[in-house]
Amino acid sequence: MSEEDASATPGTVRPGGRTARTRAAVRDAVLTGLAEHGYPGLTVEYVAERSGVHKTTLYRRWGSVEGLLTDALDLAGEDTWTPPDTGSLDGDLRALAHEVIDTFGDVSAAAAPTAFIAAAFQSERTAEALRGFYAERFARCESVVQRAVERGQAPPGTDAAAVVRAVSAPLFFRAVVTREPLGTPLADQSAASVAAAVRAGAYLPDTSQDSAD
């Protein structure tokens, strides 16, 4: 079976085998290309040259640059990452925030995720894949809130999806919208303020109807 046949028939080669290696090589080339040239400058030709996978294979299996981006995001979503488990809500939220800072506060680490976020403005398919990636990623994070509820550190019914997004949001916001510098104090502040809001019951359903003023 040729390399191209294996690539064209996912599942015929065991996980970690030739198909997986090809996919990873292509993914690496996509990330490098995005970081170097951005979405507007990324071509199938570049990915072929960089990955060593023949252009014909790339077109047959991924179809287009959009298909390459989508698969790179799908592959990123297949990792075994789990959210921090420090034993406390404050500790877990702080560790989550620090992971965002470690990525977006570092030019090299930020290159690929930033390029995906940028590409989503220009490609609806990439936007859809990015939505799927973050939906799955934040679903994993919700265990942080579930454990906090079990420990009595968060009220039952706390909106876990909103909590884990609220911790990351001010950091992403500065990195990709207001373009302000990031740092550990900001991460700590974001985590501490969301934890305080959780304890105050601000993430329970209908809390938004109340006003304490």
Place this chain on the structure above:
Amino acid sequence: MSEEDASATPGTVRPGGRTARTRAAVRDAVLTGLAEHGYPGLTVEYVAERSGVHKTTLYRRWGSVEGLLTDALDLAGEDTWTPPDTGSLDGDLRALAHEVIDTFGDVSAAAAPTAFIAAAFQSERTAEALRGFYAERFARCESVVQRAVERGQAPPGTDAAAVVRAVSAPLFFRAVVTREPLGTPLADQSAASVAAAVRAGAYLPDTSQDSAD
């Protein structure tokens, strides 16, 4: 004095006069072009045709597409917008969040700001202008927190810059990163949770050092 002469010599025509009208027409053409074609597709030729301002004038006064974008952002920052003043911290933060939803929850209203955010990924000059725009905009918002402190609705020393960003951040985050739908309940939740965190003292200096767990 020809139209081009007036354009080339800012200040020689009174505010609201021909220079201001030319600048506004050019800005309108830039916004329309960004919304229609995005930054990669925006050209000086397009802006000339759309605005009725001669291409030679555009090149002389603005230099390039980047110069056109920067000036459009500068002009946006010269508006008379003031933050809401509802009489309560909760009400003001909720009104701020609703303004974000009104913009980014509406495809037409979102087009121009989204295009600027997208362009900043590809143009360092645009990123710099965007940073300046948001820095000035959020500086205006800080009066919301100052008034809350004066009314006794927020502890003295509350980090106003962080508070006003934290309210908007989860909404921008969904609009431009996770690509999730927005809505009034999300705006209310963001405002209520930040207000609760403010009351809990989570935006005071060094609060991040504490853990209530």
